[in-house]
Each structure stands twice: as C-alpha cells, then as structure tokens.
Amino acid sequence: MTDPGATPPADRANPPAAANFVRDLVRADNERGTFGGRVQTRFPPEPNGYLHIGHAKAIHVDFGIAEEFGGICNLRFDDTNPDTEDTEYVDAIVEDLAWIGYPVERALYASDYFEQIYQWAELLVTKGLAYVDDQDSETISAQRGGYGKPGVESPYRSRTIEENLDLFRRMRAGEFPDGARVLRARIDMQHENMQLRDPVMYRIRRGHHHRTHDAWVIYPTYDWAHGQSDAIEGVTHSLCSLEFDSHRPLYDWYLEQLPLPFDQPRQIEFARLELSHTVTSKRKLAKLVADGIVDGWDDPRLPTIRALRRRGYPSKAIKDFCTFIGVQKTNSRHQIELLESFVRDELNRTAQRRMAVLRPLKLVITNWPAGAVEHVTIQNNPENPDDGTREVAFGGELWIERDDFMVEAPPKYFRLTPGREVRLRGAYFVTCTGFTADADGTVTEVQCTYDPDTRGGNAPDGRKVKSTMHWVSADHALDATVALYERLFRAEVPGEVTGEPFDDLEPNSREILDHCKVEAALGKAAPGQVVQFERIGYFAHDPRTPRLFHRTVGLRDEWANIQKRG
C-alpha cells in the first residue's frame, strides 16, 4: 500500500505532470459551468524580441491547458507599441513556436482589433469613465502619488463628455503632436492600487506600425488592449505572469464597462521560468548580442529557442522539462542541471553513437600487419537496437584522446598507461608498450601491441580490462571543428552580488577545437543532427557549416568527479 499523497516515481520518458493550480482553477470553472464548459487561452508575445526558454514554459502552460480541456489556444501578437515591434520578430516567433510543437495556421494580432478597441474607448468617454488629459507624462506621473501616498486629480479630469469626445476624436485624427495628450480612465486617484489611479488608455505616437502602418497615430496601452483583445476572441482564461496580478482589478474594471460578445474572461497569473546561470530578460539578451559577447540570436550559449535548437536541445526535452516543473505562484529559479538532465535523457534514447577524438594523440600498434585495414561492426545505439550497426575502419595507426593516456597513472585511473591493457571499442585489446615524448615532456605518440584473438572486443580466455576507449583510424579520420560551451554566466544568479549580471560573465564560455579527428560516418551527418560522441557527450551538427559540431551537453563524467574530489 503506497501513500496516496506521495508523488509516484518518475518515468523520465513520460514525466508526470506536476500539480498545476491553473488547471485546478480551470477545472473548477468548468464544473461550475462558468464559461459554458468552454476553455480558450492565448499566447500573447510582443513582437519585439526572440522567444527564449522562459517563453517555452508559458507556451506549454497556455497551449497545454487548452489542449487538456479540449479548447483552443491562439497565438496573438500584443502589438500595441509601434516603436519597438517588427515583422522580423513575428516571423521568428512563428518559426520558434512551430519547433516547440505548436505550429500556428493563422496568427492573430491585437492590432486587428484597433477599431473595436477605439470604439469601446469612445463608449467609456460617453459614459463619463474616460477623459483627455493635456499634461505631459512627468506631470501625470508626479500626480499619481506613491505607495501609501494618495494621488491628486488632474485639472482636466472634469471636462465635459462632449469636450472629451471631441478631443479624443481629434487625437485620432492627428491634430495633436506626439505626447501632447492622452486618454485616461476615470477611476480613483486615491485608490490603494496604483494601477487604478486613472491609468492611461491611449497615447499619441507617430511610429510606423508593422501591420497598420500609418493608419493610426494613437495606440492603446497594454492594459487597455489586452483584456479587450481577449474578450473579442472569446478567451476564457487569460494566463499571464505574476507581475500582472496588480493589474487584474484594472483588467476586470475595463471589461465590466463593456458590452462583451462572450463571457468576461478571467486573468490568472503564474510565475515565469527563471534558469540558473543565464538571463532571460529581453534587454539583457539584446545587450549580449549587441555587445558581441555572443555571435547572434542563435549563438548556442544563449537561452533563446533558436539557440537551444542549434545547440541540439530536443524540443521534446524542453516540453518534458516544462511539464515536470509545473506551474506555481512562487518566483523561483530552476537549476539548469535539471533541464540538462532531460536533454541527456532524451538524447540517450534517440542519438546515434559515433566516435570522435577531440584532442588527438597518435597510437601506433607495433605488431599490426603493415598497411592492413579491417572493418569492425559497431552498434549505432545500444539503447535502441533498431538503429542498427555500422562498419568502422580500423588500422595500425589510430587517434586516441590525449586524456586517455598517462605516463604515471594515479589511483583509480583505468585508462591507458605503460604496461596496461585496455579495450578499443568494438575492435581489439591493446597493451601499452611505450611512448614517445618531445623535449618538453609532451607525449607525442603511444605504442601498443594488439591481441589478434580479441577481435570484436572480447577475449576468448575471458580476461577483463578496466577500460574501453574510443578511437579513430588515422587513415580514415575526418577533420572537424568542435565547439565546447560552458555556462555563459558563472554565477547561478547573474548579478546577484554586484547588481550587474555582466560582471558574472564566464570569460571562457566557448572553446573551439580545430583539428578534431572524427570517424568517417560523421561526414554524412545531416545538418542539425545530434549524435553522441562516445564517452564525451552529445553534439549537434551545425545547420549551416558542415563538419562543425556544437556540444549540446556532456555525458555525466564520474572520472571528472573523482579528479575534482582530489
């Protein structure tokens, strides 16, 4: 009998969904019949930046809730600020969303509703619930008061409905310069919630809008557009991030004044995803790109979706991670190790194995028949026999990993050292008979003998070796470039100490290895394909540059742990 309250052991291939208070609220609404059993959500990015891992969580919540209840989730661009938005971002967001697993047939735009939103604003004016204010933004801001300090009313607050309507229409007609006037809701300048102290609904701004172009010179603010767009579309549950919770009374207030075509939507806030050792704010990401700290928006060190894709993160792993961490109301930062564990998990099942030597050291088999070449058969993925086998060329001169040989082997070092026998994966047992070093003491070549009876990697007499090593035939190796990545920021919380995240940048977040030796099969790696370099890690073939591999994530490395412990 297990404890019914306990979390069941995880099936990492199909991680259990964490409890989800949003789901509970939606279910309760359904049982109560609040929206006639309908569930509709939306994913509302502003097209002014690229999607990142934090958006992935929002996407899985927004689309996931809709899916779960048989409802729909629309992609709707929150494009109410012409100054910062661009079709470049629209296209990128659509593309990234499809990769995450939600291809959209037709994107929606808040800008499609500008006319309706404007008409509703006129309605508020007509009801005496909105007025035109001629003051500048500094004055309005100063009059707003402060925490615990009531605001003061604008001298324009008591204009007549007729005057307000006239001025508002002339704002739309373009009679006033940018910033000259705003439309404000008339709510309560003493309200304890600052959001309700007569918020701005419209501002005059002659930016060129990416879709409506120059049709408008006034643009609605977020608060006076978001709930309205939700209502027009028939959204039932408007899921957003925590910082909007103080906006919820305003969201509701606006909607309560309007004749809605559907039931009034409900806003529910949940915590954004933060990850250790990285940043997700648009401003900081843009600065990393602009300052040339990374090479572009798809630099594999970035947490953007396109960077993770290029780096080889499977979208399935991102989805499983999002499902696993669930939805909460607490601000928290997940360790990037957890995401990586989902990446390894998925790639362990799906990535074919190959041999690649990153820091080559020549190994010569002194008793190998001169010029002979053999082909050994190696499984593509021991975790998935369906992936079959491949033939790998083997000869008397090989490349092995520099780390796999030591002149003086410390305790617990199982790899090659003079006098020791090891297995070369899928091929033969070899015993180290000597080595050559240059004047500095750097080893330049290792000599071994092989045991012809161990072909395939097994000794007929049943003797064991402590280590199996990867290798590449020198005559058949291909040259490749491998990019190794460390965390972009060495601190878990960049900027936690100094307040400036860039103080915590890892200066060596990328190491490029040029003359790596890889097995011939990697010459046929597809663009974007992710493989496991045996004993090293998972590597993604670059989508554009052949023979360039990005380290997705390393394998767990017990030997590294032993060395770290000393």
Place this chain on the structure above:
RNA sequence: UGGGGUGUGGUGUAAUUGGCAACACAGCAGAUUCUGGUUCUGUUAUUCAGGGUUCAAGUCCUUGCACCCCAACCA
C-alpha cells in the same frame, strides 16, 4: 511608506485539503556494463520563526520575519 503575492532538503516541485513529509536534480556508497554513459540498489538532507486550537498541523487561528511585484504615454 500603502496594496498585492509567496515562504517545504543544497535546488526545484508534491502531499488524498487536518492523518506516516514524497518525487526529481545535485551529492555520496555499491552492483551491472564493450561508453568512468545508461540501468539498478542503497544513502545523506526539508515544512521561515514564535505562540495557539487539536488525539493529530506543512495544512487551521494568531503575532512576527524574509523575499518578490506595483508610482512607463513598455508589455
């Protein structure tokens, strides 16, 4: 300073809503292994603090404390 939100191992998330505090990551120990990978077993460690109600409190009451958000014509 007023309002709102949130506090569970090192980290993150659960707990049949008052009934043995669990799952994962990380760590440690061991087994298996033709990857020091994978897999398997074991193990370390948790309810912000004080008070109260109760047979029983992570959960209810109370008093504190800490952290986050809110005074853009950004979203």
